[in-house]
Amino acid sequence: MHIVVCLKQVPRDNSVKIRPDLTIDAEGIEKIINLFDEYALEEGIRWNEQHGGKVTALSIGTSDWVEQLRRALAMGATDALLLSDPAFTQLDPIAAARVAAAAIRKLGDVDLVITGRNSTDDESGAFAPALARLLGWPQVTYVGKVLELQPGGMLKVERHLESVIETVSCRLPAVMSVIKDINEPRYPSLLKIKRVAKVEPPVWTAADLGLNATDLTPTAQLVERVPPPPRPKGEIIDGPDAATKVRKLVDKLLEYQVI
Amino acid sequence: MNGVLVVLEAVGDDLAAISRELLGKGRQLADALGGSLAALAIGPTKAIAARAGNFGADQVYTIDAPALRQYTTDGYVAAAIAAVKAFQPALILAGTSFQMRDFGAALATDLGAGLVVDATDIQVVDGVIQATRPSHGGNVINTYRFAAGTTVVALVRKQSFPEAVAQPDRSAPITELTVAELTPRTEVLSVAPKAGAVNLTDAAIIVTGGRGLGNKENYYRLIPPLAEALGGAYGASRAIVDDGWVPYEHQVGQTGKTVSPKLYIAAGVSGAIQHLAGMRTSRTIVAINKDPEAPIFRIATLGVVGDVNEILPLLTEEIKARLNR
Ligand SMILES: Cc1cc2nc3c(=O)[nH]c(=O)nc-3n(C[C@H](O)[C@H](O)[C@H](O)COP(=O)(O)OP(=O)(O)OC[C@H]3O[C@@H](n4cnc5c(N)ncnc54)[C@H](O)[C@@H]3O)c2cc1C
Ligand SMILES: Nc1ncnc2c1ncn2[C@@H]1O[C@H](COP(=O)(O)O)[C@@H](O)[C@H]1O
Numbered sequence: 001m002h003i004v005v006c007l008k009q010v011p012r013d014n015s016v017k018i019r020p021d022l023t024i025d026a027e028g029i030e031k032i033i034n035l036f037d038e039y040a041l042e043e044g045i046r047w048n049e050q051h052g053g054k055v056t057a058l059s060i061g062t063s064d065w066v067e068q069l070r071r072a073l074a075m076g077a078t079d080a081l082l083l084s085d086p087a088f089t090q091l092d093p094i095a096a097a098r099v100a101a102a103a104i105r106k107l108g109d110v111d112l113v114i115t116g117r118n119s120t121d122d123e124s125g126a127f128a129p130a131l132a133r134l135l136g137w138p139q140v141t142y143v144g145k146v147l148e149l150q151p152g153g154m155l156k157v158e159r160h161l162e163s164v165i166e167t168v169s170c171r172l173p174a175v176m177s178v179i180k181d182i183n184e185p186r187y188p189s190l191l192k193i194k195r196v197a198k199v200e201p202p203v204w205t206a207a208d209l210g211l212n213a214t215d216l217t218p219t220a221q222l223v224e225r226v227p228p229p230p231r232p233k234g235e236i237i238d239g240p241d242a243a244t245k246v247r248k249l250v251d252k253l254l255e256y257q258v259i
Numbered sequence: 260m261n262g263v264l265v266v267l268e269a270v271g272d273d274l275a276a277i278s279r280e281l282l283g284k285g286r287q288l289a290d291a292l293g294g295s296l297a298a299l300a301i302g303p304t305k306a307i308a309a310r311a312g313n314f315g316a317d318q319v320y321t322i323d324a325p326a327l328r329q330y331t332t333d334g335y336v337a338a339a340i341a342a343v344k345a346f347q348p349a350l351i352l353a354g355t356s357f358q359m360r361d362f363g364a365a366l367a368t369d370l371g372a373g374l375v376v377d378a379t380d381i382q383v384v385d386g387v388i389q390a391t392r393p394s395h396g397g398n399v400i401n402t403y404r405f406a407a408g409t410t411v412v413a414l415v416r417k418q419s420f421p422e423a424v425a426q427p428d429r430s431a432p433i434t435e436l437t438v439a440e441l442t443p444r445t446e447v448l449s450v451a452p453k454a455g456a457v458n459l460t461d462a463a464i465i466v467t468g469g470r471g472l473g474n475k476e477n478y479y480r481l482i483p484p485l486a487e488a489l490g491g492a493y494g495a496s497r498a499i500v501d502d503g504w505v506p507y508e509h510q511v512g513q514t515g516k517t518v519s520p521k522l523y524i525a526a527g528v529s530g531a532i533q534h535l536a537g538m539r540t541s542r543t544i545v546a547i548n549k550d551p552e553a554p555i556f557r558i559a560t561l562g563v564v565g566d567v568n569e570i571l572p573l574l575t576e577e578i579k580a581r582l583n584r
Contacts, residue, residue, distance in 0.1 A: 011395075013513075013531075013532045013533055014395035014396040014397075014398045014399075014513065014532060014533070014536055016395050016398060016399065018399060024395070024399065035514050092374075093364070093374070093376075094364070094367065094368055097368070120396070120514060121394060121395050122394050123376075123377065123394055123395075123396075124360075124364070124374075124376040124377070125360045125364070125376065126360070126364035126367075127364075128364075129332065129360075129361055129363075129365040129368065130364050130365070130367075130368040132365065133336075133368040133369055134368060138332070138333070138445050139332055139361070139365065140445060141357065141360070142357045142361070156448075159357075161357045161453075162356060162357060162456070162458065162460065163452065163453050163456045164450050164451060164452055164453055164456075165450070165451050165452075165453050166329075166447055166449070166450050167448040167449045167450075168445050168446065168447050168448065169445070169446050169448060170444050170445040170446065171444065180507055180514070181507060219372070219373035219374070219405060219409055220373050220375070220390075220403035220404060220406070221403065221404045221405075221406075222401060222404075223389065223402050223404045224391075224400075224401070224402035225400070225401050225402070226399075226400050227400070228393070228397055228398065228399075228400055228539070228540075231539070231544075231558050231560070232560070234544075234556065234557075234558070234560050234561065234562055235560070235562070236551075236556070236562045236563075237561060237562065237563050242565055242566075242569045242570055243573055245563050245570070246563075246570060246573040247577060249545065249563055249574065250574070250577045250578060250581055252561055253522070253543070253545075254581065258464070258521050258522040258543045259464070259489055259578065259582065
């Protein structure tokens, strides 16, 4: 069984700046594996431990990202694959899915793709559905529990939605996105980190994937990118003692008509 | 190709609030585009189809089949494509629930359409559709302009637009559409209510506690009672979710829920950027923290410097007394 896990590179926090050309400046902020993708990876590794085969950590990113792919290998992925090309720097989620779909087709033998529920920088959650449609595979998103995964057979999961849990099944191959409830990701051992320290994952470019400029062009043009409007200046509530402060606070809340 | 199509959602046997918002905004956008406004009721929402006319739709499509009784990506996308064929919209509007995200991105991909998820504004500028959406935990506000002639699928964040006002004597013709041979590849085996589900996203008032509460017992002694006195829900920072005090369902922030209540009270929360990502658009923010330098005070509307152990019990009593609860 071959499971592909999609890992996105994101800034550890979102205190990013905006450059005059409207690109995002995340200089000085550590790049990490998107938090939800660690859960995707853990799930892939667990099922691989049960069924055998391969778990490929796949990422569209820059070459300095290899380090985090090695971390995925140290956690238990059997393979890593970097999709990297200057043409991949400004992808929208559907174009990113097109790149991943081309790679998954090229791999050929993939049974299941696992992604995180969303990235913490772009936050669209559009990648997994787009990927499924492009591959022509069924999708199960927001999965909080995998109930069954039979190689070459069925996938049965719980989708954890806002107020209900849906139990859904489909045949493989399929695309699945996961939420935090699904597992507890492991830490890679030092020994394993050392063992993979020199691994150079293969890098596939747009040309290797047979993608041209139109496949990668975003459908929309970014015309404005600004920080959020500043919040009105706040007020510190003073008083000789806690009881006075609390009374004044409640006065204000009533005045603002929020309680 | 200049109309607007709203995908309806139901709550019981009424239109969901988001659908009324979308019909209101959709009406305005359709006028700006010089087209008409249509609504689509898929499966069980057929019962509320007629309501869309009251709220401004010019035309309503319904589509029902045994396979559409429950949400599946394949079923809903096929239904939407049937409506797109019939109506040829320039813009398709839906909400941003998990189900609609699953659906909207799949639909846009199949249609080769433009997609915007979590839109907080949509405009027509020089006849062309533009959409605004936050990213990076609300630290970046992006506006995109779609190429003229591309269909756009826009998933709209709740409470971005005022709800349309009902016009009881207004109605719209209803056309029933069909889909041929629908066999969704996913099968819904059961749908069960989530035990202990907290709908933080819909709460008008949220009281959140952080590590400053000291321990789990203190959190439950001080936070839920205040939330209850206010008729609100209770939230948590990631620090205390990770420490196992409170279930993940309650987490607010970059990797938890994004909320925008009219009142957000943060007690013993430092205000880390990842926390702010989930609550910075709340209307009124109250911060209670013993450290006057805590970053939470920088975005608070009202701040109280003090010990949560002292402030919170007094606040709960004061609220109960003043609100007669
Ligand atoms: C990738 C990533 C994602 C993250 N996602 C999230 C997320 O979704 N949500 C989130 O919340 N965090 C998130 N975090 C964590 C975030 O960075 C902070 O660590 C976390 O929010 C801190 O929680 P806290 O404010 O409860 O605790 P602390 O930062 O420890 O703050 C406790 C506060 O309580 C005050 N205090 C202490 N005692 C008292 C008292 N007796 N009375 C009054 N005040 C007191 C202190 O002055 C302090 O300000 C994320 C971090 C990373 C790296
Ligand atoms: N550039 C990328 N490389 C690899 N995986 C990605 C990339 N972008 C998105 N994904 C995957 O898609 C999920 C959802 O991302 P998004 O659609 O951006 O919210 C992420 O959690 C990843 O698993």
